[in-house]
Amino acid sequence: MDVIPLDAPVGAELRGVDLAKPLSDDEIAQLRDAFLAHHLIVVREQDIEGEDQDRFVQHLGPLLAFDNGVYHQFMTNQHVENAAMSGSGRLLFHNDGAFRSRPRAGTSLYAIDVSPTSPPTSFANGVRAYELLPENLRKKIDQLSAVHILDYDDPEQESNRVRQADFPAGRTLDDVRHAVHPMVVTLPYSGQKAIFVSEFYTSHILEFGPTSTEGEDILQQVFAVLYDEGNVYSHHYRNGDLVVWDNYGVQHARSGAIDSNPRHLRRLVLDTLSW
Template identity: 30%
Template sequence: MTTIEKRLTVEPLSGWTGALIHGADLSQPLSDGEIATIREALLRWKVVFFRDQDLDHASQIAFGKQFGDVTPGHPYEGTTAPEGFPEIHTVSPKAYDHRYGADCTKRRGAAGPGWHAEVTPLINPPSHSILRAETIPPFGGDTQFSNVAAAYQGLSEPVRAFIDELRAEHRFGAAFDAERSSEKIGDLVRTNPLATIHPVVRVHPESGERVVYVNPSFTREIVNLAPRESRHVLDLLFAEVARPEYTVRFKWEPGSVAFWDNRAALHLAPQDAHHLDHDRVLHRITLVGDVPVGPNGVKSESISGEWFGAA
């Protein structure tokens, strides 16, 4: 445990990923030193956590604005945001049923969202996410995070050199073929498709680290490879980013907050609580991101969808 700034203490939670920050009151404006401490911890640990925070929608948004512009809650789901707070995206079984229908929720079950960063099919995916817990089940419902900069370094040098030159298509709904779905989510994707070609390896705009920038929820295929080749390469990378040594598991409590860098971390939503009769309600905001750039200097290219800006 190390003290980096007068009031804040940063406690690493694993060898690569995640740190718990003590001494912060996120409901109040932060000092320049506190902001710098949190930024430094994010760059090193990719996700930071806070306990016992007294936040509502307004104060969560105010906290986020100290680190960047806050986006709308979701590119598809803005109409489900709480009244007066278009930046808030609520994560709960009831909210998901309202957006996509109860049948979709039940059908997906344990095959629901896999490892992902927020909405990577955007030309400028959100740079950061801030998720706060309101109602938490007595057990289950943990979220996992993976450090994809560490995953890149874990690959052999020839593999790193190979993937440095690749690009991949990210598409909303790619994980469960929403384009063919007859459900509400399929209608959203068909009428307003969201897709971008990103570098498979992204250079982090602040740290300069190279990160594996694919994920099983949104990455559809590697372009300029045969389908069979693309599948094998993606399976290799998906397995690498999910290796346990690169991950941390966070147990939520009411008032807990997770703040992570979507440019260097993936997260995995829990799949162990759908069958339990317990509510789980969290609220998320995201910060405006930039256009990814690969090691060769080539930027991402939009196929369909607009810049995702401030609310």
């Protein structure tokens, strides 16, 4: 098995591997080292079943069960059981579950049936962006936390950032899913630091408050580096592609709306990184 860094600001491709077969101990060690170093793993041209994706991803940690008790769901525009409720529009960059007290550790998608018009998943490197911030800004956000919101009652949230400052009169944080996390997180095993605020879920910086122009200016400075095109890789799926990424080190987005052509991917979520 070979680990080939992508010609991109994040990610590496595994080559010379058949995920329909169990990995050797040496290959498992290679996978884990590559995941820590590159934060996103791509494996192409795989003809696998669900159990093969499960086995591969579990080399990085235990899977999380969804609310219905199963460990997989489908990101799809087909009418199937266990389809995720993710809409069909563009999805802004985010870390999965940032509005929860314990966000997801990682995510994997396997392309079962995708068309050439299927929108890509784009990835922004939170580790690289942190390192690129001016030193004074890094030191500032190291000491700050942010409020993250998911508002189930807002039909526009999938394509628009929701801020507490924009709530209608009478609506409070108690009416939405929300959590507070440091603006900078430390990744397990590697000890690297990554930006943990996003254009999707982040409402405001806690210490500045929801209506602070200074707090919003800090967020926009961070977003400008994080979402610069030089810090983003877009993966255009072909059938048989598998991707898995670190949800703390990398943010992802659906970079376009889904049309009527097939876009059917199997999704797994890592509960923790653990080996």
